[in-house]
Amino acid sequence: MRSSDPAFPVRNTSLCLDINGHKTDIIISSYEDHILVIATQIGSMGTILQARKEGGVTSDPTYSISVVFGKRDEPMLIACARQLIEHISNSGSSKTLVLSLGLRDHSLGILKSIVSAVTEKLAEVI
Amino acid sequence: MEETNTENIGCQSDGVQLTCFSEQSDGDVLLHFQIIRLQKQIYVWIGCNSASFGHLYAALPTRPSNAVGVTSLIGGSSDNTGFGIARRLVLKTGLNVVLACNLPKNNPMLEASAEKKLLQKLISLGYTKPQI
Numbered sequence: 217m218r219s220s221d222p223a224f225p226v227r228n229t230s231l232c233l234d235i236n237g238h239k240t241d242i243i244i245s246s247y248e249d250h251i252l253v254i255a256t257q258i259g260s261m262g263t264i265l266q267a268r269k270e271g272g273v274t275s276d277p278t279y280s281i282s283v284v285f286g287k288r289d290e291p292m293l294i295a296c297a298r299q300l301i302e303h304i305s306n307s308g309s310s311k312t313l314v315l316s317l318g319l320r321d322h323s324l325g326i327l328k329s330i331v332s333a334v335t336e337k338l339a340e341v342i
Numbered sequence: 343m344e345e346t347n348t349e350n351i352g353c354q355s356d357g358v359q360l361t362c363f364s365e366q367s368d369g370d371v372l373l374h375f376q377i378i379r380l381q382k383q384i385y386v387w388i389g390c391n392s393a394s395f396g397h398l399y400a401a402l403p404t405r406p407s408n409a410v411g412v413t414s415l416i417g418g419s420s421d422n423t424g425f426g427i428a429r430r431l432v433l434k435t436g437l438n439v440v441l442a443c444n445l446p447k448n449n450p451m452l453e454a455s456a457e458k459k460l461l462q463k464l465i466s467l468g469y470t471k472p473q474i
Contacts, residue, residue, distance in 0.1 A: 224364065239357065241358045245387070247393045248394045254385070264398075
């Protein structure tokens with residue numbers, strides 16, 4: 217659960233947790249204009265989504281989420297991306313989120329666990 | 343060309359390996375590389391002087407033929423700098439690759455240099471599979 221060397225321009229952090237008996241690896245990388253979150257139980261990136269914040273300074277932000285690779289018929293994945301981009305936006309960052317979810321199933325409980333674990337860790341790299 | 347930094351951070355489970363390093367390239371260009379190795383896939387980010395994410399590509403071998411399937415996921419297809427790198431990485435390593443890269447376009451020397459350094463690192467880390 218260490219972060220990478222401060223001299224490297226991208227900040228990374230990772231953790232490994234057990235969700236319902238499945239080992240889940242989570243890696244978070246913060247780039248200049250993007251945040252990459254990988255949560256995998258299957259050994260690969262799975263479905264990749266992009267979530268960006270739109271909207272001006274004066275109006276409430278709106279978010280646009282799209283699946284760029286993988287399952288396009290799983291609303292839970294999109295909901296997960298939306299929760300995370302809202303959290304990133306509320307933390308004061310305008311970075312775009314690239315979220316990779318390689319999960320064995322897409323139930324509400326699993327996604328909630330992932331959102332809460334990632335939210336906690338995001339504080340280290342935002 | 344000096345290697346300024348290499349770190350290997352393993353997740354407790356050993357299912358994931360993260361390697362980050364930077365190398366000076368010809369001229370005043372500092373190339374950054376981030377490699378995340380998952381069991382069945384490798385994610386690579388190549389940065390040129392900055393920590394900008396760049397365009398995202400996915401590439402994988404198409405068995406049983408020797409062809410490689412590549413697609414651009416984020417960034418559109420007008421700038422294909424990473425496209426060629428992703429494709430050649432899969433051709434030479436047989437791995438399933440997701441590549442993010444912010445290299446400037448129209449600079450084939452830089453592209454070749456980045457690709458070479460990346461390949462050397464992947465081989466030295468033992469991530470490459472035998473030729474398909």
